[in-house]
Amino acid sequence: MSVIADRYVAQFKAFSSNGARSAPAWLKEIHEGAIARFAELGFPTTKQEEWRFTSVAPIADAAFTLAHAPHSPLPAPADIEHLCIGAGPRVVFVDGRYVAELSTTTSLPQGVRAGSLARALAAGPSGGDLVREHLARHARWQESAFTALNTAFLADGGFVHVAGGVSLDRPLEVVYLSTGLAGTNGPAVSHPRTLIVLDSGAQATVVETYAALQGGVYWTNAVTEAVVGRSARLELFRVQQEGPESFQVATTRSRQERDSYLALHVVTLGAALARHDVGTVLDGAGAELILNGLYLLRGAQHADHHTVIDHAQPHCASHEFFNGVLAERAHGVFNGRIVVRPGAQRTDSKQTNNNLLLSTEARADSQPQLEIYADDVKCTHGSTVGPIDQTQLYYLRSRGLSLEAARNLLTYGFGAEILDRMRHPDVRARLDRLVRERLGGGGGGGGT
Amino acid sequence: MTGKGKRETGKVLLEVRDLHATVEGREILKGVDLTVKTGEVHAIMGPNGSGKSTLAQVLAGHPAYAVTAGQVLYEGKDLLAMAPEERAREGVFLAFQYPVAIRGITNAYFLRAAVNAIRRHKGVEELGPVEFMDALEEKLKVIGWDSSYLTRPVNEGFSGGEKKRNEILQLAVLDPKLAILDETDSGLDIDAVKTVAQTVVKLRRPDNASVLITHYYRILTHIAPDVVHVLAGGRIVKSGGKDLALELEEKGYDWLREAATVA
Numbered sequence: 001m002s003v004i005a006d007r008y009v010a011q012f013k014a015f016s017s018n019g020a021r022s023a024p025a026w027l028k029e030i031h032e033g034a035i036a037r038f039a040e041l042g043f044p045t046t047k048q049e050e051w052r053f054t055s056v057a058p059i060a061d062a063a064f065t066l067a068h069a070p071h072s073p074l075p076a077p078a079d080i081e082h083l084c085i086g087a088g089p090r091v092v093f094v095d096g097r098y099v100a101e102l103s104t105t106t107s108l109p110q111g112v113r114a115g116s117l118a119r120a121l122a123a124g125p126s127g128g129d130l131v132r133e134h135l136a137r138h139a140r141w142q143e144s145a146f147t148a149l150n151t152a153f154l155a156d157g158g159f160v161h162v163a164g165g166v167s168l169d170r171p172l173e174v175v176y177l178s179t180g181l182a183g184t185n186g187p188a189v190s191h192p193r194t195l196i197v198l199d200s201g202a203q204a205t206v207v208e209t210y211a212a213l214q215g216g217v218y219w220t221n222a223v224t225e226a227v228v229g230r231s232a233r234l235e236l237f238r239v240q241q242e243g244p245e246s247f248q249v250a251t252t253r254s255r256q257e258r259d260s261y262l263a264l265h266v267v268t269l270g271a272a273l274a275r276h277d278v279g280t281v282l283d284g285a286g287a288e289l290i291l292n293g294l295y296l297l298r299g300a301q302h303a304d305h306h307t308v309i310d311h312a313q314p315h316c317a318s319h320e321f322f323n324g325v326l327a328e329r330a331h332g333v334f335n336g337r338i339v340v341r342p343g344a345q346r347t348d349s350k351q352t353n354n355n356l357l358l359s360t361e362a363r364a365d366s367q368p369q370l371e372i373y374a375d376d377v378k379c380t381h382g383s384t385v386g387p388i389d390q391t392q393l394y395y396l397r398s399r400g401l402s403l404e405a406a407r408n409l410l411t412y413g414f415g416a417e418i419l420d421r422m423r424h425p426d427v428r429a430r431l432d433r434l435v436r437e438r439l440g441g442g443g444g445g446g447g448t
Numbered sequence: 449m450t451g452k453g454k455r456e457t458g459k460v461l462l463e464v465r466d467l468h469a470t471v472e473g474r475e476i477l478k479g480v481d482l483t484v485k486t487g488e489v490h491a492i493m494g495p496n497g498s499g500k501s502t503l504a505q506v507l508a509g510h511p512a513y514a515v516t517a518g519q520v521l522y523e524g525k526d527l528l529a530m531a532p533e534e535r536a537r538e539g540v541f542l543a544f545q546y547p548v549a550i551r552g553i554t555n556a557y558f559l560r561a562a563v564n565a566i567r568r569h570k571g572v573e574e575l576g577p578v579e580f581m582d583a584l585e586e587k588l589k590v591i592g593w594d595s596s597y598l599t600r601p602v603n604e605g606f607s608g609g610e611k612k613r614n615e616i617l618q619l620a621v622l623d624p625k626l627a628i629l630d631e632t633d634s635g636l637d638i639d640a641v642k643t644v645a646q647t648v649v650k651l652r653r654p655d656n657a658s659v660l661i662t663h664y665y666r667i668l669t670h671i672a673p674d675v676v677h678v679l680a681g682g683r684i685v686k687s688g689g690k691d692l693a694l695e696l697e698e699k700g701y702d703w704l705r706e707a708a709t710v711a
Contacts, residue, residue, distance in 0.1 A: 354551075390511070392548050392550055394510060395547070397532040397533040398533075398541075399536055399562035400533050400565035400622070401565050402533055406533075409553055414551065414552060416553060418552075
């Protein structure tokens with residue numbers, strides 16, 4: 001075991017005898033298993049294929065300690081408004097812990113539950129059973145050091161449950177804010193966990209937001225699990241606007257049942273170093289997935305998106321689109337794997353990744369991969385990396401647009417293409433503003 | 449539309465003098481002379497590779513073409529000294545032979561950006577999205593489109609014919625003084641050719657002019673050009689009235705090619 005892993009094991013001992021003492025026995029067991037697995041795996045290195053382009057040495061080398069539970073003065077509701085994407089209802093966490101004063105979940109319709117995982121766990125069998133059925137079952141901590149670490153320290157996060165046949169029109173937002181304040185013994189890490197469960201025929205729009213209240217060095221190690229039941233429809237947004245000096249490592253795992261629909265929109269704007277692993281399983285015939293991502297990076301930002309779409313059943317469709325706009329010295333990585341299992345006939349799968357380089361120092365690495373074990377399938381993939389197209393530029397100028405206006409329009413087009421696939425009009429409009437602000441140049445990353 | 453007041457017809461709008469141009473070091477235009485007056489419609493015909501598209505692109509300001517000799521005056525001003533966007537704002541429009549697709553940007557957004565760039569240049573108030581849509585409505589009718597084309601990304605996933613129609617929509621919306629149509633009628637069915645022709649005829653005014661580059665006699669039957677030119681070997685080798693087009697339809701270009709080499 002490495003010295004680095006030792007540090008987290010030592011912290012875990014304090015955590016399990018202190019913060020997690022009240023956790024149910026089944027969760028304690030998972031905690032124990034996960035920390036042991038983390039100790040075995042250790043932090044990945046660039047020698048590992050999955051981490052070839054992304055060094056997490058800055059995370060491994062910094063002595064992160066668990067963030068303190070939020071204490072006063074807490075931000076006022078008005079102070080967080082600009083960091084939120086929706087207008088409510090919302091469930092708000094500061095440094096990984098639920099803050100009831102900032103959360104607004106009173107107006108939810110019958111059959112919709114949104115709140116804190118810690119509270120659901122504490123509620124005993126009534127809330128605990130559903131959580132127990134799904135929590136840490138989809139995001140496999142056995143396979144990833146970061147997921148293992150999140151699972152070992154799993155204490156709180158957003159819990160959303162929509163009962164069978166219930167529709168939630170307004171977007172429900174789970175907001176994770178970081179103060180950037182140091183932990184007991186170094187910069188702080190939080191391990192937020194989100195669990196979203198839609199029962200058969202349920203419909204919902206959920207927004208996960210990650211943002212910084214102040215700047216500073218901190219680390220967010222997030223895991224989200226989403227279960228979309230039979231014929232259920234979920235539009236899940238994930239908006240990452242962490243602070244400019246921060247780190248974010250995240251995993252999103254989804255499981256879809258028969259005839260379900262999931263649109264997962266990923267917008268990555270923040271953090272100095274970001275890694276997002278997406279793993280989706282189409283686990284029932286007729287399921288449809290839209291995986292739609294946008295990363296806008298600048299300065300020395302580095303963001304790595306690794307996605308795996310697992311077609312486990314026949315007659316499923318997945319459409320994946322990731323666009324990146326990379327300015328200055330930014331580095332974007334995209335790795336997209338599509339697996340079509342034996343028997344997953346009539347799979348319809350499409351994947352594209354387009355990267356726009358706005359400077360000669362910007363860099364993008366794109367690796368699409370197909371693994372097909374069925375014969376009656378339609379799978380396409382493609383990726384591009386390059387500067388602004390001169391022919392497009394000329395075409396726009398020949399219509400009267402200035403060189404600068406033409407450049408801005410073409411750049412915005414990379415974002416707009418992704419925004420256009422978002423369905424909820426309010427969320428899309430808010431994200432459109434965010435993208436325009438970002439591409440308009442100027443301003444700092446993260447919160448102010 | 450903007451009511452420029454009375455303008456004398458027959459004023460020289462475009463004057464091309466001994467124009468030489470190269471692309472990737474190869475000389476394509478070898479001394480083109482062409483004078484276009486307001487109120488006129490010119491047709492430029494000629495065999496493949498004779499330099500027709502090069503001439504169109506040089507006039508629009510394509511950065512890949514280098515002018516090595518000659519002069520182009522537009523309304524008496526040095527056209528070649530202007531950036532592509534300045535030319536557009538001054539009223540030069542090229543309908544592209546191969547229109548370019550732009551991801552993520554809707555046709556409506558693009559058209560409004562173009563219209564407002566030109567309006568800004570003229571010192572006219574810019575149009576908001578709603579006003580613009582109203583103004584666009586009738587233009588759409590002209591080309592027989594419904595508004596669904598406006599919410600699609602520019603030329604993305606458009607068929608060849610749709611792309612050409614989209615160029616004509618831009619022509620109708622931007623209302624230029626000098627319209628150059630580079631083989632807009634190629635690859636179109638009979639009805640679409642008629643739509644293109646009708647749009648050109650409809651936009652025809654005493655104060656503007658059109659230059660049609662075409663391979664086909666058909667479109668000219670709808671438009672009746674004032675002057676027909678034959679461009680061969682990088683030069684205009686013959687000019688005449690609309691009867692010349694018919695003669696070309698019957699006899700082809702070989703007789704002119706021979707004449708050009710003899711000369």
